[in-house]
Amino acid sequence: xxxxxxxxxxxxxxxxxxxxxxxxxxxxxxxxxxxxxxxxxxxxxxxxxxxxxxxxxxxxxxxxxxxxxxxxxxxxxxxxxxxxxxxxxxxxxxxxxxxxxxxxxxxxxxxxxxxxxxxxxxxxxxxxxxxxxxxxxxxxxxxxxxxxxxxxxxxxxxxxxxxxxxxxxxxxxxxxxxxxxxxxxxxxxxxxxxxxxxxxxxxxxxxxxxxxxxxxxxxxxxxxxxxxxxxxxxxxxxxxxxxxxxxxxxxxxxxxxxxxxxxxxxxxxxxxxxxxxxxxxxxxxxxxxxxxxxxxxxxxxxxxxxxxxxxxxxxxxxxxxxxxxxxxxxxxxxxxxxxxxxxxxxxxxxxxxxxxxxxxxxxxxxxxxxxxxxxxxxxxxxxxxxxxxxxxxxxxxxxxxxxxxxxxxxxxxxxxxxxxxxxxxxxxxxxxxxxxxxxxxxxxxxxxxxxxxxxxxxxxxxxxxxxxxx
Numbered sequence: 001x002x003x004x005x006x007x008x009x010x011x012x013x014x015x016x017x018x019x020x021x022x023x024x025x026x027x028x029x030x031x032x033x034x035x036x037x038x039x040x041x042x043x044x045x046x047x048x049x050x051x052x053x054x055x056x057x058x059x060x061x062x063x064x065x066x067x068x069x070x071x072x073x074x075x076x077x078x079x080x081x082x083x084x085x086x087x088x089x090x091x092x093x094x095x096x097x098x099x100x101x102x103x104x105x106x107x108x109x110x111x112x113x114x115x116x117x118x119x120x121x122x123x124x125x126x127x128x129x130x131x132x133x134x135x136x137x138x139x140x141x142x143x144x145x146x147x148x149x150x151x152x153x154x155x156x157x158x159x160x161x162x163x164x165x166x167x168x169x170x171x172x173x174x175x176x177x178x179x180x181x182x183x184x185x186x187x188x189x190x191x192x193x194x195x196x197x198x199x200x201x202x203x204x205x206x207x208x209x210x211x212x213x214x215x216x217x218x219x220x221x222x223x224x225x226x227x228x229x230x231x232x233x234x235x236x237x238x239x240x241x242x243x244x245x246x247x248x249x250x251x252x253x254x255x256x257x258x259x260x261x262x263x264x265x266x267x268x269x270x271x272x273x274x275x276x277x278x279x280x281x282x283x284x285x286x287x288x289x290x291x292x293x294x295x296x297x298x299x300x301x302x303x304x305x306x307x308x309x310x311x312x313x314x315x316x317x318x319x320x321x322x323x324x325x326x327x328x329x330x331x332x333x334x335x336x337x338x339x340x341x342x343x344x345x346x347x348x349x350x351x352x353x354x355x356x357x358x359x360x361x362x363x364x365x366x367x368x369x370x371x372x373x374x375x376x377x378x379x380x381x382x383x384x385x386x387x388x389x390x391x392x393x394x395x396x397x398x399x400x401x402x403x404x405x406x407x408x409x410x411x412x413x414x415x416x417x418x419x420x421x422x423x424x425x426x427x428x429x430x431x432x433x434x435x436x437x438x439x440x441x442x443x444x445x446x447x448x449x450x451x452x453x454x455x456x457x458x459x460x461x462x463x464x465x466x467x468x469x470x
Contacts, residue, residue: 142299173331201237316352
């Protein structure tokens with residue numbers, strides 16, 4: 001590559017990284033390679049699996065970023081990289097990435113006939129359970145779910161080629177089902193011929209027991225093993241069900257060995273599913289485990305705004321959403337449920353949707369969720385008490401683990417439980433910069449996601465702060 005071409009591509013890459021979110025750039029656009037720039041045409045190459053998707057999904061952003069660097073007349077041409085490293089021939093616009101059924105890495109079995117009695121099994125193909133609210137477009141991305149969202153989108157666009165299995169975990173109501181349904185919906189919309197099935201752990205168990213009792217095991221196996229993609233929600237339901245675990249183990253193996261995509265969700269990470277057989281838990285851990293946590297305040301507000309826009313709800317005062325977001329912190333389901341109740345009460349009484357109305361409704365429906373604002377000094381005092389350190393140590397410059405972790409946790413909770421800005425929090429933590437507070441917040445979130453002991457420590461401190469003042 002010439003120095004001039006390298007310089008051009010570096011500038012285009014900078015434009016691309018600023019135009020899309022980090023995960024999208026890393027997964028799709030960063031792997032692109034520049035081949036040449038001749039006669040106003042910037043030629044790029046991508047893997048055969050991703051080329052069609054990149055042209056269809058990112059064609060406009062590639063064109064815009066190239067134009068910003070090379071001028072409005074510049075043209076971007078994305079081609080497949082041939083096996084020998086040469087750029088492949090340009091494809092038609094209808095070209096798509098390699099689907100599960102086209103993979104050469106694992107032979108496919110012959111299509112089996114459908115079950116003799118289609119009503120004998122309770123799980124259904126995805127197209128029968130579609131929900132316009134459970135799509136990627138309607139999913140609100142925040143720091144609490146960014147990895148899970150990026151992984152789910154990658155799986156939906158390149159099934160069986162990126163993360164297999166994909167295991168999404170988190171407490172109830174934080175968006176796991178939304179992501180599974182979004183994956184299924186995008187797969188079917190892009191390729192209706194794909195055999196995609198969504199089930200819950202409970203429905204899989206019910207179908208298995210029914211098939212076992214009615215002598216329909218061959219139908220059951222055809223129902224679950226002749227698939228391109230299987231999505232199973234609440235897989236923790238399989239715990240302590242020995243025969244169902246055995247059947248799911250064989251189903252998992254057959255799908256995995258044939259190259260089919262498997263997506264699972266649970267309220268706990270695989271390592272915490274202690275009642276499952278080791279061999280099944282190990283398979284769940286063999287792919288990517290992505291957690292989803294309860295949304296922070298800004299994400300809760302975005303969820304509410306998106307729901308208001310989607311449902312065309314008229315607000316008399318936009319601060320109504322702030323009232324709901326500050327009061328309801330448990331999960332997405334509770335947040336949307338609170339909005340529905342406020343809207344319904346306003347409709348039934350003929351009152352406009354105001355913060356006062358929201359407070360009245362939430363006080364009656366969620367009396368135990370009345371906000372108990374805490375000051376930064378109270379958070380600091382609680383952290384010192386829990387960890388046995390002095391206020392001077394907490395605010396000091398020492399970076400020993402004994403002090404650094406309580407300090408990071410306290411800064412995290414200061415951002416979560418108070419309305420103070422990052423600079424204000426930093427000033428009250430020994431005059432630190434706002435970037436230090438942001439780093440502490442991100443670091444604590446990461447520890448909560450990956451370490452059960454850290455998660456318990458934060459929950460314990462938060463519970464102490466939630467108690468009424470004496």
